[in-house]
Amino acid sequence: MREPLEVRIERRLQETGLPGVSFGVVAEDKLACCEAIGLADKATGERLTNRHLLQACSISKFVSAIIALCVAERYKVNMDADINNYLTSWYMPRTRRDGTGAEADTEAGAPPLKPVSLRSLLCHQAGLLDPDDSFDSLVPGESAPTLLEILGGQTRLLPQSVVPVSAPYENFAYSDAGYCVIEQVLQDITGMSFTLLAEEFLFSPLGLGAFECRFEQPL
Structure with a gap:
């Protein structure tokens, strides 16, 4: 059985030391989900949500x-x-x-x-x-x-x-x-x-x- 996506992302965050990630999944030309995992602020422990601003960069x-x-x-x-x-x-x-x-x-x-x-x-x-x-x-x-x-x-x-x-x-x-x-x-x-x-x-x-x-x- 494959690991749930959230579990894999949580593990990768621990491996890389990144505080959090926001992502979307598109299926059949529609947005299937939009999630955020991890922390928005390590110092305060604030959880990341999909309403937080993140750098889009390039x-x-x-x-x-x-x-x-x-x-x-x-x-x-x-x-x-x-x-x-x-x-x-x-x-x-x-x-x-x-x-x-x-x-x-x-x-x-x-x-x-x-x-x-x-x-x-x-x-x-x-x-x-x-x-x-x-x-x-x-x-x-x-x-x-x-x-x-x-x-x-x-x-x-x-x-x-x-x-x-x-x-x-x-x-x-x-x-x-x-x-x-x-x-x-x-x-x-x-x-x-x-x-x-x-x-x-x-x-x-x-x-x-x-x-x-x-x-x-x-x-």
Whole structure:
């Protein structure tokens, strides 16, 4: 007889030292269950519930990609066009960052880099490279920076401005910064915050009333 799922998860929590986990099970295209096991706070012994906020981390990129495709369809966005055609509050540089981390002029006689497109950003091939140790979690009491502060390299989350290190499609490099750019593009196209975009294009149509995409406090 197979162990119940809850028993297996409890054992894995003990083995890994993780305080708790929240999970959902989908069967036959329906949510069969949504459970939470373990502790929300080791210090107080508070039990974790499926109403506690947990970090989604890069699961949010999947959400962002769906929203980007929905916006592109409604607003007739060319997925392969220069994103600077759509940006109004920020500009993607056409130069590249040199080996020292500084923004370098295009080599003498060489043309500017090819434009960065929404498609290249979505597939992590826009020529962006995140610095080591960037995009760490916020800590309790730390204010969330604005998107423009992140893109401008004005925060510890990303200590340098977003500038390509190579031309689009030359290399694959998983990039959190690239998805920050996507968020800015979508907001500039629609005039809506990403919170409202997530609600309109994803959470509301799917009936996900318990989901939201906004910052309340560091987790």
